[in-house]
Amino acid sequence: MLAYDPLNSGAHLGYALLLYQLKRNREALPHAEFALQRGYSRPFAFVLVAFLKEQLLDLPGAIQTLENCAAAYPRSFFVRASLVEMLRLTGQETAMRAHQESMYALDRSQMESWELSLRSSWKTAGEEATRRNLTPMRSLEPRLAGTLVSMRAYHYHP
Numbered sequence: 461m462l463a464y465d466p467l468n469s470g471a472h473l474g475y476a477l478l479l480y481q482l483k484r485n486r487e488a489l490p491h492a493e494f495a496l497q498r499g500y501s502r503p504f505a506f507v508l509v510a511f512l513k514e515q516l517l518d519l520p521g522a523i524q525t526l527e528n529c530a531a532a533y534p535r536s537f538f539v540r541a542s543l544v545e546m547l548r549l550t551g552q553e554t555a556m557r558a559h560q561e562s563m564y565a566l567d568r569s570q571m572e573s574w575e576l577s578l579r580s581s582w583k584t585a586g587e588e589a590t591r592r593n594l595t596p597m598r599s600l601e602p603r604l605a606g607t608l609v610s611m612r613a614y615h616y617h618p
Contacts, residue, residue: 462475467498469494469495469498469499469500470495470500472491472492472494472495472498473491473492473495473500473505473508475488475491476488476489476491476492476495476508476512477508477608477611479491480492480508480511480512480515480611481611481614483515483615485512485515485516486516488512489509489512489513489516492505492508492509492512493509496508496509501532503529503533503536503538503539503605504602504604504605504608506525506526506528506529506539507526507529507538507539507542507605507608508608509525510522510523510525510526510529510542510546511542511608511611511612513525514546514549514612515615519546519549519550520550522546523543523546523547523550523552526539526542526543526546527543529543530543530559535566537563537566537567537570537571537574537600538574538600538602538605538609540559540560540562540563540571540574541563541571541574541575541577541578542574542578542609543559544556544559544560544575544578545575545578545579547559560575567595569593569594569595570594570595570600572589572592572594572595573585573589573594573595573596573597573600574600574609576588576589576594577597577600577606577609577610577613578609578612580613581610581613582597582606582609582610582613585597586598
């Protein structure tokens with residue numbers, strides 16, 4: 461598709477996802493950024509760019525991308541949990557807690573389920589969410605975001 465229509469943002473996003481799944485992160489990032497800058501400015505695209513930056517060891521870039529997204533979508537559990545995870549990885553405890561607490565005030569169960577999903581495999585997170593009586597993984601929205609989080613887990617928990 462990109463050979464026929466190199467400006468197709470959707471094709472760039474799809475290709476970035478495929479490359480991310482294949483752990484070809486350096487190749488994926490320009491495609492994800494292209495999509496984000498040219499029409500796919502929804503949380504999914506922001507988080508994909510952040511996850512790619514994370515894999516390329518650019519945690520400050522990942523955090524900045526997620527902070528920009530959280531400013532635009534302040535009530536997105538998916539975005540805030542992703543930001544909390546990046547802040548945790550960099551030891552920014554105070555900022556991490558501030559984001560956690562603001563989302564816990566809205567729905568602690570949902571936020572904790574998203575946090576679990578970002579720290580383990582989707583299956584393990586689901587088992588832990590059930591054990592702790594949190595929001596079931598199958599109930600987390602948007603579902604496509606759950607797919608992206610599962611892809612991220614593959615980078616850590618094959």
